[in-house]
Amino acid sequence: MVNELESLYQEACTALAEVKDSQALEAWEAHYIGRKGVVTLALRSVGNLPKEERAAFGKRANEIRDALEQTYTEHAELIRSHELARQMEEGAIDVTLPGVRTPSGSIHPATRTLREIGEIWREMGFQIFRTREVEDDETNFEMLNIPQHHPARDMWDTFHTLTPGVILRTHTSPGQIHAMRRYAPKPIRVILPGMCFRYEQISARKEIQFNQVEGLAIGTNIRLSDLKGTITAFAQRMFGADRRVRFRGSYFPFTEPSMEVDVECILCDGRGCSVCSGSGWLEIAGCGMVHPTVLRNGGYDPSLHSGFAFGMGPERITMLKYGITDIRYFWSNDTRFLAQF
Ligand code: FA5
Numbered sequence: 001m002v003n004e005l006e007s008l009y010q011e012a013c014t015a016l017a018e019v020k021d022s023q024a025l026e027a028w029e030a031h032y033i034g035r036k037g038v039v040t041l042a043l044r045s046v047g048n049l050p051k052e053e054r055a056a057f058g059k060r061a062n063e064i065r066d067a068l069e070q071t072y073t074e075h076a077e078l079i080r081s082h083e084l085a086r087q088m089e090e091g092a093i094d095v096t097l098p099g100v101r102t103p104s105g106s107i108h109p110a111t112r113t114l115r116e117i118g119e120i121w122r123e124m125g126f127q128i129f130r131t132r133e134v135e136d137d138e139t140n141f142e143m144l145n146i147p148q149h150h151p152a153r154d155m156w157d158t159f160h161t162l163t164p165g166v167i168l169r170t171h172t173s174p175g176q177i178h179a180m181r182r183y184a185p186k187p188i189r190v191i192l193p194g195m196c197f198r199y200e201q202i203s204a205r206k207e208i209q210f211n212q213v214e215g216l217a218i219g220t221n222i223r224l225s226d227l228k229g230t231i232t233a234f235a236q237r238m239f240g241a242d243r244r245v246r247f248r249g250s251y252f253p254f255t256e257p258s259m260e261v262d263v264e265c266i267l268c269d270g271r272g273c274s275v276c277s278g279s280g281w282l283e284i285a286g287c288g289m290v291h292p293t294v295l296r297n298g299g300y301d302p303s304l305h306s307g308f309a310f311g312m313g314p315e316r317i318t319m320l321k322y323g324i325t326d327i328r329y330f331w332s333n334d335t336r337f338l339a340q341f
Helices: 002-018 022-032 038-048 051-089 109-123 151-155 174-183 224-239 292-298 314-322 327-331
Strands: 134-136 166-168 188-197 209-219 245-252 255-264 281-290 306-312
Touching: 002 022, 002 038, 002 051, 022 038, 022 051, 038 051, 109 188, 109 209, 109 224, 109 314, 174 188, 174 209, 174 292, 209 224, 209 281, 209 314, 224 245, 224 255, 224 281, 224 306, 245 281, 255 306, 281 292, 281 314, 306 314, 314 327
Parallel strands: none
Antiparallel strands: 134 166, 188 209, 209 306, 245 255, 255 281, 281 306
């Protein structure tokens, strides 16, 4: 059987070398490697062989089929270019006609902003640390100082899975625990970009699926002034060197003290417009000094180590940068929106 297959292979190769046009090529394909082609049928006949011969035959038959398909593709390309050249010579193709423009895709605006944010933090010495999107309740909440019945859980409406205790992460902050446990007691300077999920009422500002970029720095003697200076440097690179930045007191269970970061509205230069609701300021991130309980949960001794963390939303930042009024455009797959970027 193998010998028959080998001579079939030789015959097919010789026949293909004789093929000079697409009609003959089509006939060759049907005869040898088509659905009812002789090589295809020979391949199928493996079942008729004695058991001990099947493996060797099957292996060689597959090699021959792959080799023939490869030679066929190359030959088809050759014939196509010869035929094209002939048609052009005969004047059948008018090369002066305008071509049909092939539409090209563009980078999604959220990805563009994610890359921009990542690049700024990279230049500032932060490495990317990726963690999982499907989390356990313990890491998403408990380890971040948000126990079962803590009212702050209302801030993060959760998608639960059918497995008790397994959820879709509501923010990138559980990544802090993973990073700390990986590196403790060494210093850390990482950003954690990724998708988050919240069981929210979708609106112009709220999606159920969105990106966040978390940041975490742990070391000795890291102070609030380091956090403020670092975030200000980021915001000025992202939004412009003259852009004013302000910090407002806030609350997150996993940072103490906690703050929200606002930049001067980039659309009205702080004069007040509809995007900034007349305030002149736009919120870009939450941040704070890592809570001692969280440091401990991550494997650091709060009497020796301190750190800061922040979390920002690239979609919201993109909205601010480009004056986009509705977050739902991001996942609507409307090419009229996407083509603008
Ligand atoms: C948090 O999620 C905190 N984990 C951030 C943090 C990290 C604080 C580290 C302190 C230290 P918040 O819920 O405010 O915080 O979300 C952070 C950012 O995610 C928001 O500013 C916003 O840009 C984005 N975001 C939150 N919810 C949504 C949503 N439903 N749709 C789109 N973006 C959202």
